[in-house]
Amino acid sequence: MPIMSQKVLLSSKEINIILHRLACQLLENHLSFENTVLIGIQPRGKFLAQRLTKILKEEYKVNQINLGFLDITFYRDDFRRGEKTLEATKTKIDFLIEDKNVVLIDDVLYTGRSINAALTALQSFGRPKDVELLCLIDRRFSRHLPIQPNYRGRQVDAINDEKVKVMWEENDGEDIIYLVNR
């Protein structure tokens, strides 16, 4: 059995600062959010999208934000190569994305295959004006596809054997990000 070790990449305090910066960057580019929709990629992009929405509403007084969640399970081109059981999560997009500025939100950007799948899945909902990408952790030098974030929390150099684990207080009991050595 290989020994697993993990180190803290970001503490709760650091995550909080980064979330506020990302919210401000979104605000700077989208102002009223009238023509913007935020889409959290299921399962774990949902928590990040909800957090950013909360900050924008409660701390920056944005009145109305269209927030949706997108399940990409059946749009993946690799199906994680059978490495884990597929469990479809829920898509919830109860607004139009036609001609809107869409911001896709996910916790980690690694190979880019999840975002590729999200772009395909999104097509069933209409033709957005443009699509941006926000991720909390950008794993540098790991891309299989020409996909880059417009907004990034922190860029990390992680080797393939390592996994970035993003934990959220509402789901995992604590906001913390680990780099796990498998």
Ligand SMILES: O=P(O)(O)OC[C@H]1O[C@H](OP(=O)(O)OP(=O)(O)O)[C@H](O)[C@@H]1O
């Ligand atoms: O850019 P990609 O290579 O698609 O990786 C990014 C995705 O990986 C993680 O999900 P998940 O936990 O499903 O991936 P994992 O099985 O590799 O941990 C993360 O939540 C992203 O959605």
